[in-house]
Amino acid sequence: MRRLKEFIIEKLILICGLASIFFVVLIFLFLLKEGLAVFKTVSPFKFLLGKSWYPISEPPQLGILPLILGSLLVTAGAAIISIPIGVGCAIYIAEIAPLRIKETLKAGIELLAAIPSVVLGFIGMITLVPLVKSIFHLPTGLTALSGSIMLAFMAMPTIVSIAEDALYSVPKTYKEGALALGATHWQTIWRVMLPAASSGILAAVMLGIGRVIGETMAVMMITGNAAVIPNSILAPVRTLTATIAAEMGEAVVGSEHYFALFAIGIVLFVISFAINVTADLFLHKRQ
Amino acid sequence: MLKKWLFVLITISFTTSAFAAKDKNSIQVKGSDTMVNLGQAWAEKYMEKNPTDFVAVTGGGSGTGLSSLISGTCDIATSSRNIKEKEISLAKQKGINPNEIKVALDGLAVVVNPNNPVGKLTLAQLADIFTGRVTNWKELGGKGEKIVVLSREVNSGTHVYFKEHVLRKNDPNSKEEFVSSALMLSSSQAIADEVAGNSAAVGYYGMGYISKKQKPLSLAKDEKSEYEMPTIENVVNGKYPISRPLFLYTNGVPTGLVKKFVDFTLSQEGQDIVLATDFVPIK
Numbered sequence: 001m002r003r004l005k006e007f008i009i010e011k012l013i014l015i016c017g018l019a020s021i022f023f024v025v026l027i028f029l030f031l032l033k034e035g036l037a038v039f040k041t042v043s044p045f046k047f048l049l050g051k052s053w054y055p056i057s058e059p060p061q062l063g064i065l066p067l068i069l070g071s072l073l074v075t076a077g078a079a080i081i082s083i084p085i086g087v088g089c090a091i092y093i094a095e096i097a098p099l100r101i102k103e104t105l106k107a108g109i110e111l112l113a114a115i116p117s118v119v120l121g122f123i124g125m126i127t128l129v130p131l132v133k134s135i136f137h138l139p140t141g142l143t144a145l146s147g148s149i150m151l152a153f154m155a156m157p158t159i160v161s162i163a164e165d166a167l168y169s170v171p172k173t174y175k176e177g178a179l180a181l182g183a184t185h186w187q188t189i190w191r192v193m194l195p196a197a198s199s200g201i202l203a204a205v206m207l208g209i210g211r212v213i214g215e216t217m218a219v220m221m222i223t224g225n226a227a228v229i230p231n232s233i234l235a236p237v238r239t240l241t242a243t244i245a246a247e248m249g250e251a252v253v254g255s256e257h258y259f260a261l262f263a264i265g266i267v268l269f270v271i272s273f274a275i276n277v278t279a280d281l282f283l284h285k286r287q
Numbered sequence: 288m289l290k291k292w293l294f295v296l297i298t299i300s301f302t303t304s305a306f307a308a309k310d311k312n313s314i315q316v317k318g319s320d321t322m323v324n325l326g327q328a329w330a331e332k333y334m335e336k337n338p339t340d341f342v343a344v345t346g347g348g349s350g351t352g353l354s355s356l357i358s359g360t361c362d363i364a365t366s367s368r369n370i371k372e373k374e375i376s377l378a379k380q381k382g383i384n385p386n387e388i389k390v391a392l393d394g395l396a397v398v399v400n401p402n403n404p405v406g407k408l409t410l411a412q413l414a415d416i417f418t419g420r421v422t423n424w425k426e427l428g429g430k431g432e433k434i435v436v437l438s439r440e441v442n443s444g445t446h447v448y449f450k451e452h453v454l455r456k457n458d459p460n461s462k463e464e465f466v467s468s469a470l471m472l473s474s475s476q477a478i479a480d481e482v483a484g485n486s487a488a489v490g491y492y493g494m495g496y497i498s499k500k501q502k503p504l505s506l507a508k509d510e511k512s513e514y515e516m517p518t519i520e521n522v523v524n525g526k527y528p529i530s531r532p533l534f535l536y537t538n539g540v541p542t543g544l545v546k547k548f549v550d551f552t553l554s555q556e557g558q559d560i561v562l563a564t565d566f567v568p569i570k
């Protein structure tokens with residue numbers, strides 16, 4: 001009886017385990033099936049490097065280079081803002097902060113992770129966009145920079161919590177050894193702890209970036225969505241995610257536009273997949 | 288544990304209400320964002336008169352409404368543009384026969400910030416702005432500011448209408464497009480907000496959205512014509528150069544409840560609501 005119970009539970013868990021892979025494969029197959037159809041009308045080269053995105057014209061112009069560059073620019077901006085702050089915060093929490101501050105900070109960061117992206121977007125639209133406009137004397141505050149700043153907030157919790165874990169898992173003997181040799185606290189952190197935790201921190205950064213590039217709602221609300229190749233971070237951009245979200249409702253099922261949106265989905269999938277695999281490689285290197 | 292059950296309970300109550308909306312006494316109306324307020328006003332008055340019927344109105348864009356009609360998930364699609372050939376053939380494939388009913392007119396207002404000295408433009412100047420040939424307000428007699436062009440997203444009937452009738456001047460062979468640096472905003476309200484706070488912005492939307500925080504421009508067909516403001520009289524008498532019809536699309540000639548609702552929108556009472564929501568009645 002007991003053995004039967006064990007058996008059933010084991011199999012159930014096995015099914016659960018396989019289900020997630022099964023669903024991923026199904027989703028990917030569906031993406032491929034719908035997305036690859038666009039290449040009957042546009043060559044992959046023209047699709048990826050085309051400079052005009054006018055999906056509803058006759059004939060449609062389906063070049064997603066401005067969208068790819070838009071996504072990359074916003075993501076790079078968010079990374080530049082969130083990595084130093086996030087890693088610095090992780091060092092402070094893991095190494096320097098007294099217990100009480102540490103607990104408060106950790107709770108605060110978890111709270112930051114709990115804010116829905118649409119709320120961040122809305123707050124950004126009301127507060128950040130006019131600020132960016134007046135500080136830089138721009139014609140409009142709906143720019144890549146506004147998006148980057150808001151997305152940095154979203155990447156920070158991931159970066160902080162994983163980087164902090166990485167710092168914790170550095171063997172205590174390293175730190176003790178460094179201090180015993182006469183290194184100051186800062187020298188220990190900079191020369192011993194950080195290099196020892198570097199792979200974990202890199203993984204943290206990668207996962208943070210992965211979160212940013214897939215984010216949709218906040219960027220759609222504050223980056224202006226102009227499908228133009230950005231010449232500066234102070235220009236409006238249109239990201240891959242915002243394009244899918246804004247246009248999916250209109251796209252006539254089975255039209256080139258519809259297939260193109262799925263093809264954008266493939267591009268996004270490939271980018272996030274590459275980022276996650278890189279993060280995974282770093283994580284495993286650590287172990 | 289309690290929380291979990293509560294969650295299940297809530298989910299069930301939501302799904303059952305969703306099912307309830309599917310029964311015979313209810314119709315789903317979906318589509319044009321421009322017409323959401325109008326649709327809602329119709330639905331409220333209609334349900335007041337017919338308490339047993341239920342009309343649900345949602346937006347999303349004209350294209351969204353028409354694709355829902357084609358896929359059979361709504362009974363009436365509201366649209367601020369004509370249905371496209373492609374959509375008709377797609378509908379036919381799925382056994383849906385789109386039937387067009389014109390219910391109102393809408394004047395498209397072109398708006399700028401109240402601090403902008405520019406007050407009137409010709410359609411040609413408008414096309415130059417939105418296609419990016421003119422990029423500074425100075426060229427139009429304004430301050431030396433770079434023009435910030437605002438547009439609706441491509442799922443908007445207003446976007447399509449503006450492109451075909453202003454940018455392309457009704458010429459089907461024209462290849463004019465919105466300048467690629469135009470900011471694509473997801474709703475008319477977003478355009479209204481940006482124009483209210485940005486002295487260099489110019490945008491367009493249905494005249495129902497005009498408020499004191501934006502300044503509508505008076506427009507003329509060409510330099511020889513009179514400049515006219517987007518008012519109800521000017522749309523009715525055809526003097527205002529960019530006004531468009533608003534439609535309901537149904538599957539085939541309406542019957543039953545759908546017919547009852549469509550008839551209501553075309554009745555005197557329905558057309559009064561059109562006027563009350565800042566559109567122009569057709570009767």
